[in-house]
Amino acid sequence: MTDTEQSREAVRRYFDTMAAHDWDAFGAVLADDVVYELPQTAERITGRDRLVRFNREYPGDWQLSVSRLIVDGQSAAGSMNFTVGEEEMVGLVYLELADGLIVRVTDFWPEAYEPPAGREHLTEQGVGGLDRLSRPGGS
Amino acid sequence: MTDTEQSREAVRRYFDTMAAHDWDAFGAVLADDVVYELPQTAERITGRDRLVRFNREYPGDWQLSVSRLIVDGQSAAGSMNFTVGEEEMVGLVYLELADGLIVRVTDFWPEAYEPPAGREHLTEQGVGGLDRLSRPGGS
Numbered sequence: 174m175t176d177t178e179q180s181r182e183a184v185r186r187y188f189d190t191m192a193a194h195d196w197d198a199f200g201a202v203l204a205d206d207v208v209y210e211l212p213q214t215a216e217r218i219t220g221r222d223r224l225v226r227f228n229r230e231y232p233g234d235w236q237l238s239v240s241r242l243i244v245d246g247q248s249a250a251g252s253m254n255f256t257v258g259e260e261e262m263v264g265l266v267y268l269e270l271a272d273g274l275i276v277r278v279t280d281f282w283p284e285a286y287e288p289p290a291g292r293e294h295l296t297e298q299g300v301g302g303l304d305r306l307s308r309p310g311g312s
Numbered sequence: 313m314t315d316t317e318q319s320r321e322a323v324r325r326y327f328d329t330m331a332a333h334d335w336d337a338f339g340a341v342l343a344d345d346v347v348y349e350l351p352q353t354a355e356r357i358t359g360r361d362r363l364v365r366f367n368r369e370y371p372g373d374w375q376l377s378v379s380r381l382i383v384d385g386q387s388a389a390g391s392m393n394f395t396v397g398e399e400e401m402v403g404l405v406y407l408e409l410a411d412g413l414i415v416r417v418t419d420f421w422p423e424a425y426e427p428p429a430g431r432e433h434l435t436e437q438g439v440g441g442l443d444r445l446s447r448p449g450g451s
Contacts, residue, residue: 249382295365299354
């Protein structure tokens with residue numbers, strides 16, 4: 174099995190167990206000393222037990238579906254559509270692996286904003302797509 | 313040359329020519345009917361000429377450096393640190409390729425925000441890392 178194949182299997186398990194809220198199985202795909210970073214808030218969580226607990230305790234009745242999965246040796250990137258009640262969010266994830274376990278996760282949660290003025294001659298507006306993100310003020 | 317190798321070469325050219333503001337070379341790596349999407353603003357730009365023009369006209373004296381590049385067959389993901397004057401931004405990019413040209417680009421520009429309360433027992437705060445993002449209110 175190549176690095177990419179081994180990583181793909183681990184990353185699929187990462188997302189599948191998260192989607193299933195199966196926290197024991199989720200923990201099994203993480204390295205003991207996994208590092209989880211949220212650059213938007215400058216937060217870091219270190220260690221499997223804390224990261225499992227962070228996910229287990231995460232508030233709200235959320236559901237996710239994976240929209241992209243790109244695996245390259247011991248690195249991977251994914252994206253998720255994430256629903257909490259009426260709100261739709263998009264989660265963007267970069268992962269690093271070693272020995273078939275996840276050693277680093279970096280998560281981003283971009284928010285919708287109004288298109289800047291001055292580029293209407295080039296853009297279509299109000300388009301939907303693969304990434305489902307609630308707009309400010311509804312829908 | 314495998315799909316992944318061909319894609320890696322094209323994606324490197326995409327970022328290198330953008331970093332160099334070399335818009336003719338940038339255009340040469342795009343398919344005629346390339347689609348560029350910004351899910352956060354629900355905008356779409358269709359076609360090589362418009363996408364080159366969008367980049368050429370983009371305001372500000374910006375510079376970029378690639379922080380991640382993950383290539384998997386005809387799909388890729390990357391991330392960039394992007395500097396405009398004093399402001400540091402992070403750009404997250406997903407790309408799709410066909411015949412060695414880029415046919416779809418999806419860009420995200422996540423913003424910094426304050427850490428939610430209630431998880432201080434699990435997180436370190438104020439950490440830096442690979443992704444350089446100006447904080448609200450400075451630095």
